Amino acid sequence: MPVENSDNQSCPDYSNEQLRMISEHPCYDPKAQHKFGRMHLAVAPKCNIQCKYCIRDNDCVNECRPGVTSKVLTPQEALEKTRQVLEEHPFIKVIAIAGPGDPLANDETFETFKLIKEEFPNVIICMSTNGLALPDRIDDMLDAGVQTLTVTVNAVDPEIQRQICDRVVYNGKLYKGKEAAELLINNQLEGIKRAIEAGIVIKINTVLVPDVNDDHVVDIAKKMNELGVFIMNIMPLIPQAEYAEWRVPTEEERKAAQASCEPFVSQMRHCRQCRSDAYGLLGEDLSQMSEERRNMVKMETLRKSKTKSDKDKDD
Numbered sequence: 677m678p679v680e681n682s683d684n685q686s687c688p689d690y691s692n693e694q695l696r697m698i699s700e701h702p703c704y705d706p707k708a709q710h711k712f713g714r715m716h717l718a719v720a721p722k723c724n725i726q727c728k729y730c731i732r733d734n735d736c737v738n739e740c741r742p743g744v745t746s747k748v749l750t751p752q753e754a755l756e757k758t759r760q761v762l763e764e765h766p767f768i769k770v771i772a773i774a775g776p777g778d779p780l781a782n783d784e785t786f787e788t789f790k791l792i793k794e795e796f797p798n799v800i801i802c803m804s805t806n807g808l809a810l811p812d813r814i815d816d817m818l819d820a821g822v823q824t825l826t827v828t829v830n831a832v833d834p835e836i837q838r839q840i841c842d843r844v845v846y847n848g849k850l851y852k853g854k855e856a857a858e859l860l861i862n863n864q865l866e867g868i869k870r871a872i873e874a875g876i877v878i879k880i881n882t883v884l885v886p887d888v889n890d891d892h893v894v895d896i897a898k899k900m901n902e903l904g905v906f907i908m909n910i911m912p913l914i915p916q917a918e919y920a921e922w923r924v925p926t927e928e929e930r931k932a933a934q935a936s937c938e939p940f941v942s943q944m945r946h947c948r949q950c951r952s953d954a955y956g957l958l959g960e961d962l963s964q965m966s967e968e969r970r971n972m973v974k975m976e977t978l979r980k981s982k983t984k985s986d987k988d989k990d991d
């Protein structure tokens with residue numbers, strides 16, 4: 677069944693199973709965001725590239741941005757956390773690994789997913805990567821049960837990419853400058869193509885960096901359309917690291933970028949730029965709540981599920 681989208685979009689035909697996953701994934705379907713939650717397991721601290729806007733931090737309790745976590749977990753700790761959280765919050769349907777580094781640069785990612793898939797075969801397994809190692813790890817990802825995947829694509833032109841990331845380590849070798857940017861883009865495009873062929877549903881993240889890639893996002897969207905990417909998430913730059921002095925794109929600039937890309941790839945407009953250990957509904961990160969507030973949310977969830985089962989019995 678083709679997914680509803682613009683006329684000139686070369687969307688693959690999605691299977692019923694893929695459509696079910698999309699409808700239960702709070703980032704892929706805006707209607708799912710108030711019903712279903714996701715949990716990020718922070719098991720992946722290392723990264724194989726250095727984006728000029730990224731700072732990865734552990735022990736951050738109060739900061740709410742990508743790349744931070746309170747603690748890096750081992751695969752076994754991640755499994756135990758999943759047991760506890762899914763029991764208390766059964767509305768969480770997606771178990772994801774999104775850092776604090778790059779999931780494909782950490783073998784713990786695959787160990788964790790295998791443990792989780794064995795015990796919770798019905799959850800949606802999701803991952804977020806820069807895509808450098810994607811062509812090499814598709815089979816490992818399929819073995820580990822990955823079904824939905826986000827790739828961060830900030831440029832499809834190496835001259836623009838090198839202004840955002842110009843250092844990558846691939847097969848033990850350091851690449852710099854334009855060569856690094858070219859390698860990253862080629863692997864991302866090849867990896868996305870192969871992942872889609874393998875049945876993985878793809879979202880891309882694009883960090884909107886004013887005066888660097890803002891006029892270029894539409895070229896990214898056109899390329900993603902050719903590949904059959906499901907949805908594109910244009911996120912505003914959080915100024916830090918080498919981009920600490922850069923300006924944040926205005927709301928108008930972000931909306932204009934989304935509008936220019938919409939004819940080519942559907943746009944996600946409800947991203948919360950979550951932490952690497954966020955869990956719960958998108959707008960209600962339980963990792964950031966006090967014990968007391970968490971218990972209130974838990975009681976409310978139990979109350980709602982009891983009301984629903986009472987209503988189902990009556991019907």
Ligand SMILES: C[S@@+](CC[C@H](N)C(=O)[O-])C[C@H]1O[C@@H](n2cnc3c(N)ncnc32)[C@H](O)[C@@H]1O
Nearest residue numbers: 729742743774775777778805806828881913914
């Ligand atoms: C922390 S990364 C983890 C996954 C993976 N390493 C990646 O880059 O896709 C998750 C997302 O946060 C984004 N991100 C990191 N630092 C950011 C910043 N300063 N401003 C906006 N987005 C940022 C990344 O580009 C990526 O899309």
Ligand code: SF4
Nearest residue numbers: 723726727730777806
């Ligand atoms: S790929 Fe992800 S974790 Fe690595 S430097 Fe870039 S944003 Fe940070």
Ligand code: SF4
Nearest residue numbers: 703947948949950958
């Ligand atoms: S950062 Fe955005 S895309 Fe990722 S889990 Fe949060 S809301 Fe979804």
